Amino acid sequence: MTEIETSFSNDIMIVDDTPANLQLLSEILLRANYKVRPASNGELALRSAFARPPSLFLLDVRMPGMDGLELCRRIKADDRIRSVPVIFISALGEKNDKIDGFRVGGVDYITKPFYAEEVLARVNTHISLRRTQLDLERRNAEYAAAEIALKEATEREMAFAATIQRTLLLGEPPTRFPGVDLAFVTHPSQEIDGDFYDLFRISENVFDLLIADVMGKGVPAAFIGAATKAAFQRTVERETAWPGKSPASPNLIVDGVARLIAAQIEQLASYVTLIYARIDLIAHTVSIINCGHPPMLHGRHASKEIVEIKTSNPALGMIPQTSFGQETFSIAAGDMLLCYSDGVTDARNASRQFFGYERFISALKQNAWDHPADILASVEKEVRTFAGQERFSDDFTMIAVRFDDLLV
Numbered sequence: 272m273t274e275i276e277t278s279f280s281n282d283i284m285i286v287d288d289t290p291a292n293l294q295l296l297s298e299i300l301l302r303a304n305y306k307v308r309p310a311s312n313g314e315l316a317l318r319s320a321f322a323r324p325p326s327l328f329l330l331d332v333r334m335p336g337m338d339g340l341e342l343c344r345r346i347k348a349d350d351r352i353r354s355v356p357v358i359f360i361s362a363l364g365e366k367n368d369k370i371d372g373f374r375v376g377g378v379d380y381i382t383k384p385f386y387a388e389e390v391l392a393r394v395n396t397h398i399s400l401r402r403t404q405l406d407l408e409r410r411n412a413e414y415a416a417a418e419i420a421l422k423e424a425t426e427r428e429m430a431f432a433a434t435i436q437r438t439l440l441l442g443e444p445p446t447r448f449p450g451v452d453l454a455f456v457t458h459p460s461q462e463i464d465g466d467f468y469d470l471f472r473i474s475e476n477v478f479d480l481l482i483a484d485v486m487g488k489g490v491p492a493a494f495i496g497a498a499t500k501a502a503f504q505r506t507v508e509r510e511t512a513w514p515g516k517s518p519a520s521p522n523l524i525v526d527g528v529a530r531l532i533a534a535q536i537e538q539l540a541s542y543v544t545l546i547y548a549r550i551d552l553i554a555h556t557v558s559i560i561n562c563g564h565p566p567m568l569h570g571r572h573a574s575k576e577i578v579e580i581k582t583s584n585p586a587l588g589m590i591p592q593t594s595f596g597q598e599t600f601s602i603a604a605g606d607m608l609l610c611y612s613d614g615v616t617d618a619r620n621a622s623r624q625f626f627g628y629e630r631f632i633s634a635l636k637q638n639a640w641d642h643p644a645d646i647l648a649s650v651e652k653e654v655r656t657f658a659g660q661e662r663f664s665d666d667f668t669m670i671a672v673r674f675d676d677l678l679v
Contacts, residue, residue: 313337465492536588572605
């Protein structure tokens with residue numbers, strides 16, 4: 272049946288070409304408070320059943336024209352009535368009729384001559400089973416509808432959470448600095464994720480860059496990411512906003528963030544990998560702290576080299592630590608910096624192969640000296656082509672910076 276019955280009618284259709292059999296069976300069932308619908312042939316029975324399916328069929332095996340076996344085949348071939356149980360009526364000793372009846376879909380049989388106790392015992396059993404079956408179908412339909420409603424509600428909440436994350440966690444960091452081009456790309460593996468980035472303007476010609484990746488995915492990672500970003504924002508403001516005071520160095524800022532939240536992150540059995548870098552456009556230097564994150568890449572325009580910038584600090588929350596090592600290197604006009612999350616190199620194809628670092632560097636070198644937006648678009652295209660899927664298996668984030676002109 273295409274729809275689940277909302278009420279059970281105890282409606283039994285009797286199909287027999289012998290009027291005496293119809294009358295006797297009807298009387299037995301009516302006395303037991305069943306509703307009876309007699310039919311003298313298969314065609315009448317089908318028209319009536321299609322219009323209003325019964326709760327049970329009683330079919331005589333041997334009838335002229337369409338016999339009971341053929342009628343049962345047609346019942347079982349139609350979605351509207353195929354689940355209605357069929358009990359056959361056969362003469363005592365007709366074993367082949369009984370076997371054939373089971374083969375075409377019958378569930379039981381009643382022998383002639385009829386005994387009221389036997390008729391009612393078999394009918395009651397299958398009516399009870401039918402009632403249980405319909406109740407189970409109804410409950411399954413309710414559960415399925417509830418699951419769909421829950422899924423839709425969850426998807427709406429996740430979409431709303433993703434909007435909040437884009438607005439509050441990612442937002443729109445400052446991007447205008449003299450002689451600098453910047454580009455960002457981020458794609459969550461789920462609706463929301465734990466990758467985030469930010470830029471902090473320290474002065475007119477100095478800015479700090481942050482990229483981070485929270486262990487895990489989804490809502491928990493996004494919450495930890497939001498808390499970590501907020502801790503950086505508070506710490507940067509506290510350590511750099513005092514008039515006449517030299518801004519705190521990057522390692523002191525990361526130290527301050529660790530004091531605020533590293534213990535809590537550890538208690539949540541999580542950790543945050545990150546790069547925090549200060550870019551000084553007057554001194555032509557970059558001071559970087561890397562806490563367990565993939566290395567920053569420095570593209571040296573003069574030599575056309577791409578160099579890894581590494582520092583050996585653990586991820587935030589991995590172990591108790593409030594002192595972080597810092598490395599400083601020089602930059603020149605035309606140089607490029609690129610930071611990325613491990614979702615780039617850990618992208619997999621259908622054969623479960625990783626995109627990997629070598630493919631990543633090869634893809635980067637194709638456009639390493641172009642505009643940052645073109646660099647990121649080119650790398651992303653290579654990763655997507657390799658992975659062969661619309662959504663990445665891990666959160667995917669990249670930041671590219673190019674120094675077109677440096678101040679003297």
